[in-house]
Amino acid sequence: MSHPYRFAEQASRFVSHAEQLAGEVLARHAAAVDRTPRFPEESVAALAQAGLLGLTVPAALGGLGQGPRAFAAVAEELARGCASTAMIFVMHTSATQAIASSKTLGDRDAILKAIAAGKHLSTLALSEKGSRSQFWAPVSKLAEAGDGFVTNAAKSWVTSANFADTYVASAQAPGAASPLESTIYLARTESDAVRPQPGFDGLGLRGNDSSPVSIEALAVAARDLVSEPGKGADTMLQVVLPWFAVGTAAMAHGLCRAAVDATAQHLQTTRFEHSGTGLRDLPTLRARLAQMFVRTEASRALLGRTFDEMEAGSELAPLFVLSARRDALESALAVTDLALKACGGAAFSRQTAVPIERLFRDARAGWVMAPTVDHLDDFIGKALTGLPLF
Amino acid sequence: MSHPYRFAEQASRFVSHAEQLAGEVLARHAAAVDRTPRFPEESVAALAQAGLLGLTVPAALGGLGQGPRAFAAVAEELARGCASTAMIFVMHTSATQAIASSKTLGDRDAILKAIAAGKHLSTLALSEKGSRSQFWAPVSKLAEAGDGFVTNAAKSWVTSANFADTYVASAQAPGAASPLESTIYLARTESDAVRPQPGFDGLGLRGNDSSPVSIEALAVAARDLVSEPGKGADTMLQVVLPWFAVGTAAMAHGLCRAAVDATAQHLQTTRFEHSGTGLRDLPTLRARLAQMFVRTEASRALLGRTFDEMEAGSELAPLFVLSARRDALESALAVTDLALKACGGAAFSRQTAVPIERLFRDARAGWVMAPTVDHLDDFIGKALTGLPLF
């Protein structure tokens, strides 16, 4: 059997390792992480120990030197065990890539080495209360102060807010004419100016510590800048967005695969006592499972195609990146919805061995995380009809 | 504005009372009831005190003497405040109607008087572990024992299991040739033979104490029978099913209405800080709200039509009863799904004033409760093509 993302042979052991950790570590804690909710500390520690936090860090800095294909395959495997852990991993890796792309960050290589060593967790802090889901348009501002800057912000939905060492954050550049003239900087959580608020309590992805963060009078030195001043949009759209998009698409696929597997297992093993037939003998249930499988594999294949476009440096690559995330998000909704309908009461309960209820909730988190499906549709539609994206 | 169920003028005050209790009592406890989860004791007590537990009990026995139209309107109002409470009310009223229809139950009138006085809570105990969602086909059996019977059963999903005074339960009649030859009897929870198991923990409707119940060596006297021996299917299909179906349809409509109201309110009041526009200025969000409203009102109207068919004694009435439940269940899924998509992060969180996340979960309970949408489709399809239902 081929793999839809067609990663290089040498990446196989990282993907296999991720699959093993997902089954042995992540899955064991997933229910409690969801229910409490709490941060999956054991699972993130296992990723760190396996070197997977440095999966995309260049080998020269101690990392595993992998690109988007292996990254996606790892994120997908992790999501099969615990989607909250996968989300933390995707946010961390997207932030890592922003850091790696920086020409201004003073301790860039030191951070990347620490990441590769499993000693540094990073994340993104882009969205804000005032701009809601339009993460590319911060309302917070960097004001000049001495050689550097100072800033205040009400960041919303920061994953790993209480556990990350650094946030890759955005603000309007000094004197910005529009929110699109932004700067990306690195906020270090050791600062008292960075204050995570009480954590998120919502429908799904409950364990990734997605919390609001209040930033008050934070000093940002010139060597803390990730992008050049006013060039934040480039970092967001050319670095963060592609990694985030393919990572979250892969996460969604992990949820889909877990739902397909659990549903197939449930239909195959459940029988009616009074008639001797089983759930798999019902054509309507088989059809739902079939639709789940087909939808899952089509979306995975689209992500595989997206890597081809990215590697070819095709001008259509951004369109495919957006499309892959769009399809994956909706597929995860559709597939877990079908799973709930195929498995009925057994899927609805938290007390059975079938984790569909959690998959169903976790899948819905993707829809509300920017760029949302509505944003993606709008960007794709603009690109196809010759309109500017912003 | 007309009411889609077109209940009699004199029922208005009961519906208004239900609306008032839903807003003032049920809604106040709903979040905690869902979260803990726990039985909504205050809310059920408020219904009892208002006389609503006896809504359909004949006036001659102290009840309010109402029929299906007012029952549905009340269930709908209750669901706007707390769907778990509405579910308890619907199960109780369906059981009450089964009791009222009995010609064999020794203390029928005494129980109905107690119900009317708010001193007796009843419920249904039809589904079983062995027959899964096919509630009309019990695998448990009544065995003859002296003048009466004795029975064992593993009942699943009994609403109000730890709080009801009686269960309207089913078993195969002695010597039944098929599970369809059943008998309905009244199980009194004061008996040690009736043992509710630890309660349900699932995706939605978390407060209605839907628990498995183990019945072990329960003595069932002839005067405990609700149906005549072997005539259980008549009671289930001609009494319980219609009341349960229209009640749960109305519950689903209450969830829809709450979602429409919350979404309209959210779109109308939420603004983007950086652009000065608001959510209601986005055509895709307006379209979702429109679709929610239209879907809700179409389904409510179908239930109204169903009452016309029932009152006319039309031979199509059963088809409309099944159709009304079918449409309401799917409408509740569709409408709350659109609400989640229209309101995004604000709906996804449990920490905002917008209760859409709970409505979304509660709505999904209907799908897994028999007769499920799959059952309903099958019954309706058989009826329309001249096939027997069983």
Add this chain to the structure above:
Amino acid sequence: MSHPYRFAEQASRFVSHAEQLAGEVLARHAAAVDRTPRFPEESVAALAQAGLLGLTVPAALGGLGQGPRAFAAVAEELARGCASTAMIFVMHTSATQAIASSKTLGDRDAILKAIAAGKHLSTLALSEKGSRSQFWAPVSKLAEAGDGFVTNAAKSWVTSANFADTYVASAQAPGAASPLESTIYLARTESDAVRPQPGFDGLGLRGNDSSPVSIEALAVAARDLVSEPGKGADTMLQVVLPWFAVGTAAMAHGLCRAAVDATAQHLQTTRFEHSGTGLRDLPTLRARLAQMFVRTEASRALLGRTFDEMEAGSELAPLFVLSARRDALESALAVTDLALKACGGAAFSRQTAVPIERLFRDARAGWVMAPTVDHLDDFIGKALTGLPLF
């Protein structure tokens, strides 16, 4: 069995007459009308002879004096036999109501008497090439000329263009500040200035002679005005829109009912030679039929509810009028799509007795006729969030 539109007892004979004509006259010509395509002259003549062209004309002027309930029931019956004929009837009746509402039209009563006598066919000519589907915003203009006006227009999609005696047409009032300041006038097709262009050739509703019409230097006298100058929007939105909306909703329901009936018949009577089982034994096909029935009846019930709101003069009546059309249009798409999927090749062919292929095409005409589903969603969404409609 009750009727979802609950028309008055005395209207029953008109509805029955329409049903009879649909089965005996309209259905006989429908395939040829669709295929050629050609205007259903025999069917319209039968309506005229039966007095149905005057269904809503006041009895004092020789009409049958019926309101929206009977009108909808008649339109629905006609659509079961031939949707093109039903469309002609709906356009004619909507135009008739505009005429009846006029305080300025010189020969209003004479025209209404001719209509009642079956000697006058009218229609609407609102949409224009320049404003596309936004029929409420004509780009043509009335220019003052002597005591009256003169106008040029490129009207698009005029039903019965070559057969109607009059068109109820729109243009911007002289000096209008916006296209919304319009005037409604009566164009008489006997004038050389009114020139229907070669007819429509499209996917569905092929027989209603929906043609572009070129109006060149048409003199419009003051006594030809249907609305007062600049008050056209009132006539369009308060008279034409409600009648058109409920009429087209009912047409859509007629298509749905025909599809349900044909599908039930096909499943019930078709068998596999090699296995001895029949199509109705396939659960997936039964489920589709069930969904078709439920969807049809929910939409019909919503239209019934809409009449209640209209009669009560409820401020929600316009919202329900838009909602009823919206739900009916989408139901007709969904129901005929399911019919095609349930009946397969037999429905796909034009050579079988199952007319589903034509129903499927005719149903799609509703979507492209203004106000389209997109318009309706937008209007409904604006109304629900407190925004002005225009």
Add this chain to the structure above:
Amino acid sequence: MSHPYRFAEQASRFVSHAEQLAGEVLARHAAAVDRTPRFPEESVAALAQAGLLGLTVPAALGGLGQGPRAFAAVAEELARGCASTAMIFVMHTSATQAIASSKTLGDRDAILKAIAAGKHLSTLALSEKGSRSQFWAPVSKLAEAGDGFVTNAAKSWVTSANFADTYVASAQAPGAASPLESTIYLARTESDAVRPQPGFDGLGLRGNDSSPVSIEALAVAARDLVSEPGKGADTMLQVVLPWFAVGTAAMAHGLCRAAVDATAQHLQTTRFEHSGTGLRDLPTLRARLAQMFVRTEASRALLGRTFDEMEAGSELAPLFVLSARRDALESALAVTDLALKACGGAAFSRQTAVPIERLFRDARAGWVMAPTVDHLDDFIGKALTGLPLF
């Protein structure tokens, strides 16, 4: 830009040639072919002349020696110009592959050489009136007669019935215990025993001459057998089904691409005269176009993945073949439906430059052609739950 089917570099010129013919020849005749309807003789002649009828014939026999990837890419290009022609090509190539796989057919190589030379058109004749869409279960039978066999059959839906030189046909083997014990034979249309009936007149794919064929007392010699006696299911399931499935999937993708292109073009170029804005400025229309693009590319990518599985000889290859067809068929329905909704009246008419109306109808043919989506769902569902397919 990469190609989703990833055919070999040397196949590029065949795909380019197909694209060129589609644009220059097929598209020119497509409207007339659909409308009349008539067989696209000019287009098929152009394919023959270009050598494309021998695309998959081994080079040693004069063919182009291509495999499934190039075949699919060619079929997709052809469908962009004329789906009827693409269907003829797919049926011909599937039949060609059955012939090429034969160890019993006397003049196998001569036929393949004639095919490569563009002088022989073949097709499939599997489905029958008695077995409806279950093409794998013929009710016709081969009876032994002398050294060979004789057979009668009522074949339905034979593409190119009046134009093909040979049909690859099925019948039950002599003494078959079930319809699954079939034999594949070659029927030569020069025989008087093979009588095509008057052609198909249906919703879509109107030009491929899909006609019933009456076979009466046809002598089938031993050297006319394509499969060994009783081994027909192997040929159907291991040779015909994969080629047919990927070919029809690719055809569906060609329709999708044509719809995406036409819709993008229409939105980009159409403006409202009265407001100065254009269709592409409407977010709901942009979103539909985006969904069309994403759906199309996901389905194409799944077909690309399927080729990987086929080439790897994976045991999952058959599952992916079924899945690719399933997804493509439904994508074509969804994408052309969205096109109709995005383009409105312009798409609905046959008189505009936008051919969406025809694409919409052609796409629906896939649903009714076996194996239908319902069959595919059932097969996939059985495979995933460990049930035998038949």
